[in-house]
Amino acid sequence: MSASLGGKPLPLSHGAKMKARKQDGFVRVKKSDLEKLTTEVMQLREFLPRVLNRDLIEMLHKARTAQTMKEHRAQDQEKLRQDCLHLQSRLDAVQTECQKEREEKLLLREQLWQSGAELQQQADFCSALGSAACSLLWSCSAGEDTVTRWLADGKLQTFLSVAAQTLESFVRSLDEEAKSQTEDHNSQEHQFVLALAGTITNVAAVTCGRDFLSTSAHILLDTLMKLLELMKPGVFPKLKVLMLMALYNVSISVQGLKCISENSGLLPLIWTLLDDGDWEVCLHSLRLLQSVLLEEEAPLLLGPALLDPELQARVSRLTSGVQPSLSLAARQTLEDLQALQQGRG
Secondary structure (H helix, E strand, O other): OOOOOOOOOOOOOHHHHHHHHHOOOOOOOOHHHHHHHHHHHHHHHHHHHHHOOHHHHHHHHHHHHHHHHHHHHHHHHHHHHHHHHHHHHHHHHHHHHHHHHHHHHHHHHHHHHHHHHHHHHHHHHHHHHHHHHHHHHHHHOOOHHHHHHHHHHOOHHHHHHHHHHHHHHHHHOOOOOOOOHHHHOOOHHHHHHHHHHHHHHHHHHOHHHHHHHHHHOHHHHHHHHHHHHHOOOOOOHHHHHHHHHHHHHHHOOHHHHHHHHOOOOHHHHHHHHOOOOOHHHHHHHHHHHHHHHOOOOHHHHHHHHHHOHHHHHHHHHHOOOOOHHHHHHHHHHHHHHHHHHHHHO
């Protein structure tokens, strides 16, 4: 920089000006401006330490930290917004799928209802068909020749097995508190099981039939006694009577009587049935007991319970019954029990 100390600066030629601009980037500044700049610099040097104190530096640091956090928050918000959009997209897809499944569920429910209605119709038809077929079978089994032909065909064992399973399934599914005999007496299902039990009774009424039951159908006989034990007093007396008649018919055979007497639950069953309340059930229970008493080994098979005074007391109460046949059977059974007791004495 070229300038005189006492007066105006000397003018430079054009070439000199160009040369001055090219040398180290010097520029010309007025003296007053330089002094003013110098003053300002001095003032800044004097006042800057007063302004830039620790509190201001901390404030600036906090401001920079806040700015950084703001940027991070903005980034987090952007990420959350993207996540929200993604979740919203998934929610829309799930709602669409849920709606589709709801519609499918309604369709399946409608199909299930239709299938249930059709199944009920088929069940009613099968019950009606089974009831009619077994009723015819019950009637046919009354002839001795029919039972003989059944035994010759070799199909009776299969029928008895199916009949035992059907009777057991029916008895175990009874809702005895919700149903009454009047409501079920004429139902197809009730007629069906009655026909099955009646057919078994007719088979046992024929000599060859009871011999077959005594030797090859022990499971059936045990099932009949078990079902009689399961049925509550006063429930389906007709079915009880048919099963008792079947057991009585089997007991006519010596082998059948021995087979029945060997069942330890026979005597407790008869005790229970004597208090059933239905006079026909009591009557056929007495007849079965009379048949058992004919077995010479009955006291050995049934034990001292056969001579229990309580059994005689129950039979004695039936002697005063309204039904003449029941009273007569009770008196005869009581005499047999007394005779057995005297013989044991």
